[in-house]
Amino acid sequence: MNVVLALLCAALVAGLGSGLDLAATLSAFCDGLGDGANIALSYALLGAFAVAIARSGITEWLAGRIIVRLGGSPAPTQLRRIRTLVLTVLLAAAIMSQNLVPIHIAFIPILVPPLLEVMHQLKLDRRLAACVLTFGLITPYMVLPVGFGSIFLHTQLGPSMAKAGLALDKADLPIAMILPAAGMVLGLLLAFVRYRKPRDYQPVQLPGEEQHAPLSTRNVVVAATALAAALILQLYSDSIILGALVGFLVFTAGGVVPWKESQDAFTQGVKMMSLIGFIMIAANGYASVVQAGGQVPVLVEAVTSGLQSPPLAAALLLLLGLFVTLGIGSSFSTIPIIATLYVPLCVALGFSPLATAALVGSAAALGDAGSPASDSTLGPTAGLNADGQHDHIRDTVIPTFIHYNLPLMAAGWLAAMVL
Template identity: 45%
Template sequence: MNAVVIAVLIMIVLSLLRIHVVIALIVGGITGGLVAGFTLVETIEVFSEGLSSNVTVALSYAMLGAFAVGISYTGLPDAMVKSAIKLVGREQETHRKTMTKVLLLFSIAIIASFSQNLVPVHIAFIPIFIPPLLKVFNELNMDRRATATALTFGLKAPYILIPAGYGLIFHEIIMSNMNESGMAVDMSMVPRAMFLPVLGMLVGLIVAIFISYRKPRDYVNQELTTSEEMANTSFSRPGILVGIVAIITLLVSQVLTKSMVFGALTGLIILYMYFGYLHVIKQLRLSQSEKLLTDGMKMLAFIGFVMISAGGFAEVIRETGHVEQLVASISGWIGHNHGLAALIMLLVGLLITMGIGSSFATIPIIAAIYVPLAAAIGLSPMATIALIGTAGALGDAGSPASDSTLGPTAGLNADGQHHHIWDTCVPTFLHFNIPLIIFGWLAALIL
């Protein structure tokens, strides 16, 4: 039995059974370690060592959650809701409402794409941008599964295809690891090799928006915090202006310092000054603003714990050594059948990245194994790039432990009406991983 396969399957099955994903990651990781021959104590030690890898990200989410709730009480969300009502129309005509939803979903996908290449803030914008829009989504009866799909598309497709921002890092990782493994490639080859797989993701996005999740879905308008003082407070134009300034300051600070924590801190300082000292409403005091921000941290505590647990799970998978064993066990009977080899390599990549939850982290592992295997069966360098890049992207799109799924959940579940597994992971898995396998397989055969 392969420890990677067992660990990933247990994690996925438990998650689908609505067992909390943190418990699923812990149980899956411990089981994988035991199957690999570690003792229980050794497994727990390895798992514990991996917990620290995502602590910074978890802290960033906590602070961004506080910032998101703070923004929701500057009046900016209410302004968005009023604009949406005007756009939809008071009669809420079906055609106009449908067109508005489609336009909004594609706009979200484009904004998410900018977060990878143009303004490389990655998932940091989601807890700020999405929670204030939830009332807008509710007004339009939008199915949040479509929004999760649009967000994940924007978080993944641009860096897979475009060598800028995070895309430059992704392409450099592929190139350097392939060269180190003995297959000469250059950066210009990566975008060409990844064009078909990304085209598959675009097809999946279109299917999700126009077919799978086009029907209306009802949600209840809820405040992001239970603070009665905040809920009963009126807002003004200065509050909206402060909200916009805080968001811009946060994004600029993050880009300049390359730190989500520092970026969120600068935005929070502006909100603290506004809520605590500059607000014209007397009953809104600093102590009350502290409660608001604490509520925000609680809102994203779930995401933080998942990220930390995922670090431990990934560390166990790496330490087992069964990733290499998994590939070695299938390489013997593949032969020189390029079609079968490409399909098996993609499925193995799916298992590996579903467990580790990061395409960036798994590319070095996949490249070290795939390059000798591809060379042995006669696959071209371009086909090998397509297989490695697609395999890295596969599990990342639908993994419960991936920031490409945790990010959308962080924003869409701000009011507790969006399930991480069934409303984010399953939709993104179905609409991106299936097209990625098909189009990645075609790319490997054509190139």
């Protein structure tokens, strides 16, 4: 079933099943739609920006240089080396996007589509690329208290637990998340093993590819200016929309995208990213209905009522966190919801403060990978599906669910037991 339709149906079931009438359910859904509009418009503008970059000829040149190094019949060792290089670039970019240069998924529509032809030549399984990107988008914020990690640990996890009655020192929060993060590392290693075999794709054809300009000094200067302007403005204003907009306008003013063709380029970029935007909008509407229904506390109480076994309670709390985050699609949005419910229960069952932090943090992060509505899966799909050969559910959601949610559940449970 289409993800947008699934979210709409789930919102109706959640609202009507929780006792809201149809009008209240639709009202709550519509109230939440606006929360997803910002990211949806950001994706649309990033798609236009990515098409403009492609038309500059730089992306073709970059991919072409790597393909030339492959040669006519490259040796297996050379193939492995270039394959490792491509995956390392993706992993490094994803990690830096969380902490060093906190632009989150904004880099994916720009960096990944030009590399699709290289992946085609290497017969690289894009499911592995999706796992690499999702790992880099999630694991750093779990343990590194800078950039998005500072938001996750110091703005969300710590204050939410303190509000629920359990205060921890800021320095203790990364320690609590080390074991859960180790579970993510294990999942990544298993993905390298599982998706190591070659996988064939059709020759890559990206939107606007037939109109790419030959690489020239002017195009390089304009592209460098556009990229720098987009990055600086985004960091200064904390707005992906403004950065992508100015970057696209620089390409237009510089003549890389002629003014008469700017409408076509913009439309192609929006088409490339439109489904992702609609999913994000629908996901926020769904999350609004879930919160309005007020049934998450009832669910936790029903499942954990009467429990006296800490190991069983920890497993059930992690499982509940997985379901909540899978639907909402954001670990950052999930923390305030579950911390209020989990902290008193963990204290009553005798969990240490570090173990409680590990449980709450892991339960929130669970489902960020593997959720159809999470930007940590939507972002990789947006780049890897630029040519229409990467299915969001089969090639991103299911692989990341298997390789990250299952190890993270085990590692989060272990952390709750040993800390």
